[in-house]
Amino acid sequence: MIIVMKAESTKKDxxxxLDSVEKAGLKGVLLQGTNRNVIAIIGDERVVPKDFWDVLPGVEKSVPILAPYKLASKEGKDFKTIIHFNNxxxxxxxxxxxxxxxCAIESKEQIIEIAKRVRDAGATALRGGAFKPRSNPYTxxxxxxxxxxxxxxxxxxxxLPIVTEVLTPEHVKLVSKYSDILQIGTRxxxxxxxxxxxxxxxxxxILKxxxxxxxxxxLLAAxxxxxxxxxxxxxxxRGIRTFETHTRFTLSLSIVPQLKEMTHLPIIVDPSHGTGKRSLINPMSKGSIAVGADGLLIETHPEPExxxxxxxQTITLESFDELMQxxxxxxxxxxxxx
Incomplete structure (x- = not known):
């Protein structure tokens, strides 16, 4: 359930x-919008009458949410979430x-060179892996x-703000100390x-x-x-595993407009992992934007070989510059x- 507050509701309201939600043994999450605020209720809402919330000061209405992902659902938040970076x-x-x-940080010189080049090409943020989850323990x-x-x-x-993957709960504090955006990998x-x-x-x-x-x-993971x-x-x-073998994974671009119908969260596409082939990065990046993606996650390196x-699946810095254009x-x- 969500509680829609009136436009003129005060912080006190x-x-x-929120205090009433907590006293009922539930959890309330405030979703702040441009015109009005919404409070999502998490827990077994049957502990209070359906019209209990509607009589509270500042409340416009309460609305039941059918989707199990209450906070991610567009039912609970009808305006798009925008993530702002420090640049x-x-x-x-x-x-x-x-x-x-x-994909991986190899040296200080390498990552600084790449950072300068992708910035000059127009990148929004810099990605690089410090902790790498690998299928083979010897790599x-x-x-x-x-x-x-x-x-x-x-x-x-x-x-540029920086993005890097975190692998364990124990690493979150360490990685947060350095990184602007945390990444959760597919595994x-x-x-x-x-x-x-x-x-x-x-x-x-960034949740893959x-x-x-x-x-x-x-969406439930989100x-x-x-x-x-x-x-x-x-x-x-970032692609799913299917019976097809001509690409590393099957990049399902149809998920982008589908998610746009279901959630207010921004959606980006990783054509590098999604295909595993550098020759496909360009067309799949264009296709991602055409179907409504909010961004791209692309692997680039001075010497991919x-x-x-x-x-x-990594493109050269020159190819990245051309792609941006x-x-x-x-x-x-x-x-x-x-």
């Missing part, structure tokens, strides 16, 4: 409703965010905290302890869809983060901008 750019609204960088696992230090240095030099989409931990951090979170996850499972009073969740489609991780008219065609 809102606090009174003045954002994810959501009319702007297409492009987050770019290497490169990342530089860990040393990589985080290099990533933070690249932020100082370039001015951890249903690591519920980790989802709660990143939610409690208060940092914006599990490689076999349904849309409902995807709900774990939102339920910790962290509204800054960014959904990321020498990349420690995922070289075949080619994306502009596509964005303009759908009423948006890079």
């Amino acid at each position: 809102i606090d009174h409703v 003045g750019k954002k994810i959501g609204g009319d702007h297409i965010a492009v987050i770019a960088g290497p 490169f696992q990342g530089l860990k905290e040393e990589g985080l230090v290099h990533l933070a240095r690249a932020r100082e030099v370039s001015g 951890n989409m249903q690591n519920f302890l980790l989802l709660r931990a990143v939610g409690e951090s208060g940092k914006p979170v 869809r599990g490689m076999s996850a349904t849309i409902e499972e995807f 709900e774990y983060i939102l339920a910790q009073n962290n509204p800054n969740v960014i959904l990321c489609e 020498k990349s420690f991780v995922d070289g075949p 080619e994306l502009k008219p596509v964005a303009e065609a759908v009423g948006r901008k890079i």
